[in-house]
Amino acid sequence: MASDTKEVATDLVPVLRVYKDGTVERLFGSTHVPPSPEDPTTGVSSKDPTISPLISARLYLPNLPKTTTTTTTQKLPILVYFHGGGFCAGSTFSFLSHRYMNLIASESKALIVAVEYRLAPEHPLPAAYEDCWDATQWVASHAVDGNDDGGDKELWLINHGDFERIFIGGDSAGGNIVHNIAMRAGVESFHGDLKILGAFISCPYFWGSKPMGSEPTESREQMLLYRLWMCAYPSAPSGIDNPMINPFAGDAPSLSGLGCSKVLVCVAEKDHLRDRGVHYVEAVKEGSGWKGEVELVEVEGEDHCFHIITPDTESAKNLINRLASFIAQ
Incomplete structure (x- = not known):
């Protein structure tokens, strides 16, 4: 302190x-919590591999049904998850994130790689974007032929990962990272030319200098959402209208370049970021020419990332189930 x-x-x-x-x-x-060999509530197992000297992660493996044969290993969809916290706070090792990932893994029966990226202001953006791209590349590397000889490979991914079903997902700043990783995936390749099947973007942290919808029109430069971005990325070209935080800026690349097949966007009615999440869906669906499938889920009466903070409410359970079914499809 x-x-x-x-x-x-x-x-x-x-x-x-x-x-x-x-x-x-x-x-x-x-507070940070350790991984668990078997979560007492969900039965999900977790552990903490090191991806690189700069990047770590927490892996989650759901409790799989026992089979009568030892030669068959069930292949699971893979979710690469990016936590929220305004690029400056939060951790995949926190109690809230750990509880949330256990629930998603249990409901979706997916193998989750929750990325611990570097935080601003000690590590200004684009550090977090680079870390999350590199972590996704690390996941993809496990599917490349000839790379199953041990070393830095993670056996949970090799034994259980279905590399035809790779998803990325995130909440708040993590949702922003998901968008930017998907855009980069539209122009750059992953190891083995693997593709992202789907992306969920929950309560996404998008902002800009001009108000949208019900956003306040005055003193925008004094607002936390503005100041937090400038703290996280003080050298950002165009500042708060940099395409990484404002995908609707005039010089932002076309959303037709999203490098995945389907997108689920979730917003909460009382969230200050709600209107930009809705507009994102409209822009992808109606104006971009993107050929994938996009869907919007709006939860009435709730605020920013409510499902992570209070996952036991009916609204939170419904949203978590919706996210899980998106991954399990």
Whole structure:
């Protein structure tokens, strides 16, 4: 905890404070928890491999039905997941994320790779984007012939991963990362030329200088959503209208370039980010010429990422089930 006597350089309550001596105090998130050989609620197993010196992850393997033969190994869809936190906070090792991933893995019967990417402001964007791309490349590398000789390969992926069913997903800033990974996948290849089948984008953190829908029109530069982006990516070309945060900016690449076959976008009625999530679906569906399938799910009466914070409510259970069924299809 930073000392009260330190001078604050940037105050982004309730997410973080940055002090003039370089100290970063993160105010958002939950305590870290260890992986579990078998989660007592869901039966999901988890462990923490190292992807690279900069990137780690938590893997989740659902409780699979026992078979009568030892020669058959069930192949599961693979979800590469990116957590939220405004690019500056949050962790895949947190209690909230761990509980959420256990639920998704259990409901979808998917093998999940939840990525622990570097956080701003110590590691400004595009570091998180690069980490998440590299992590997805790491997953794809397990399907390439001749690379099953051990080494840094993860046996859960080799034994259980169905590389014809790779999904990416994320909430809030993680949803933003999903969009940017999907756009990059439209112009760059993964190992073995593997393809992303689907992407879910939940409560996505998109923003811009011009208000959209019911967004406030005044003092936009003082809003947390604006200031958080500028803290995470101070050198961003075009600032808050950089295409990575504003996919509707004039110089943003066409959404026809999304490198996946289907997209599910989830928004919450009371979320300040709701209108841009809805517009994203409209832009993909009506104006881009993209050939995939896009669907919008809106949850009434709920706020930002409610399903992660309070997963036991009926609305949260319904949304988690919808996300799981999207992956399991």
